[in-house]
Amino acid sequence: MVQHDGTTADWLGYATLRLAGEDITVYLDPGRYGVLDGLKPQDGDVVCVTHDHHYDSDAIRQVAREDATLVLFDGIDANRIDRDVERPADLPYELVNVDEETDIAVGDPTGDRDDGPRPGEVFIRTLPAYNDPNGPHTRADGEPFHPPGFGCGFHLTLPSVWGRDVTVLWPGDTDVLAGHAELDVSLFCPPIGGSFTMDRQEAARLAEELAPNLVLPIHYDTFEALETDAAAFAGDVAGRGVPVVLD
Template sequence: MTIRHDGLTAEWLGYAGLRLESPDGTVVYVDPGRYGTLTGEWRPDSPGVGHPEARDYRPEDGDLVLVTHDHHYDSDAIRRVAAEDATLVVYNAVYPPKIDRDVEALGDLPYEVIKVDETDDLLLGNVIVRSVAGYNEPDGPHTDANGDPFHPEGFGVGYHLTLPGRNAEDVTVFWPGDSDALPGHTELDVSLFCPPIGGSFTMNREEAAELAEAMDPDLVLPIHYNTFEALETDSGAFAADVAKRGVPVVLDE
């Protein structure tokens, strides 16, 4: 299913993958791939969970492809979605040689690669790309058995995007990455908010609903849930919670 919002189309591709297309034809992908979501191999750990079906997906139409951190770096998926002249935006801590999966080095990919930190603000074509710190709080609930954050500060980012919308009006989209709900998030001007709601390694559905209320976007489209057992959550309960807070919400499962 494709979600339409202020002239923009948005599609959850499974796991953390998100496809955005503006009315002028600009296509942006955020964190595409992994777990067979774009190769047709993904299967849910539990039957009946809400999640996009796996498919052999290779449009090669992306003008921009954005990667938040090592866990979402999938070089095969990037090749599947990126156009020949695509620009790849990658957080500067992404380091393929230390990723324990079969991935290509960034230099082996045939695209322009731009590395960003937590505070970059770039104009790439018709899209403004802002990187935003994304991490788990060291004293928060999303830590491993040793008490260490799954995503410590400096491991990844989120992206705040400004794209052309209907009637030349801008549309802002925010994907926090694998992050807790952080105080700075509420200061962002966001039209389409795409939070992770699976919990375990990121904000859970209750925390994401609270953040949505504080942020007050025009629409909420959750992603990054139900891909495997640790991310399973009640998306219907999330949607009801957000709607009760007076914020429009939609599911793309």
Template sequence: MTARYGAVTVDWLGYATVRIEGRTGAVVYVDPGRYGVLEEYDARDGDLILVSHDHHYDPDGIRRVAHEDALVVVHEAVDADRIDRDVAQPESLPYTVERVRADETFVVGPLDLYTTPAYNEPGGPHTRANGEPYHPEGSGCGYGVTIDGATVFWPGDTDVLPVHEELDVDVFLPPIGGSFTMDRHEAAALAAAMEPGLVLPIHYDTFEALEADDEAFVVDVASRGVPVVLDR
């Protein structure tokens, strides 16, 4: 299934991997790869590749989606030396690589792009047993990209944060798996506060800790008067 909003099509490919394409042909991928979601995928058509944080950094996934002239945008904290997987530094990839902080705005060709903070609150509901956040502040970001007049927003692996309700978003891609991010209840409440044109949940059911009732999420969001779809 492909979700459509205005001139934009959005495909959830699994885990946090999303493909966004505008009517004019620009293609954006968000957090491509991990957990085998791109095992049989080799499109190499992406103009812009966005990587939110260490857990979603997958060089092989990037190679499967990026064309040779792609721009790869990576949060500044992503560091291969601190990742417990055998991965190369982003700058060693055969693409133009740009580092970003949270809370930046810039233009990439015909696309407008912004970043937002993405983290878990210390001592909050999405922390380790000792209260340590799975995603400390400064470890990653969310991305909003405007393509052919529609703004698609992926908040990253994060709790619901005050900044989210201030955003003007057309397509909202909330994580609903809980454990390491907002859960389906928190995401539904945020969707109602943001009032986007369309909600497409992602980042759930990849493994046991991310299991979520997506149909219950749809009912919850729809009952609040917000358009919502599933991409299975």
């Protein structure tokens, strides 16, 4: 568990990130590979899912409140997933489908603030997430593991109990893309496992360009293809003058 500017960030394993701001809790890509074993919080006000690989309907039920809002990439197709999952439309929650260029406010806001998210509300901006077809993260036949249009990343703005907004970037399963470095990011949560996404060296270079207040890496060491040296990543990022923590 990491405390950052009045918010709490938990990397629960694989791509599962839990963020708690003022009166709102958000989960990103919950579930798979046992990361939620023994955990039944059902405290998520908002649940965001980037693409098919991270869609786990049982996990969503495990973390979501009864009145939760699901923010799912609109390309998620339960019929295409080779696991036993429910269709998003069959889940008992408010469903919001997003593409790669969506800007929305989600939650149950209170108060009169109009210059940022109010308590109980999160601003969500989506962005493209994919592997470069001419890059290294492709299958033997040259097809990207995550082709363009297959998923999205999430840039979140949460209200903090300290009275200032916190901007969080989970770029999704992606290479470093044009435009990433232009984002305003307080907490950067990059994938560093390589193989299917940017690796730790690429993520460290992007962290230096973004210059966030804190870097918390995720999406590594879940299985062999994602194994990496997280300590070396932390040292690399710190050596670039960017605060970093391993959860």
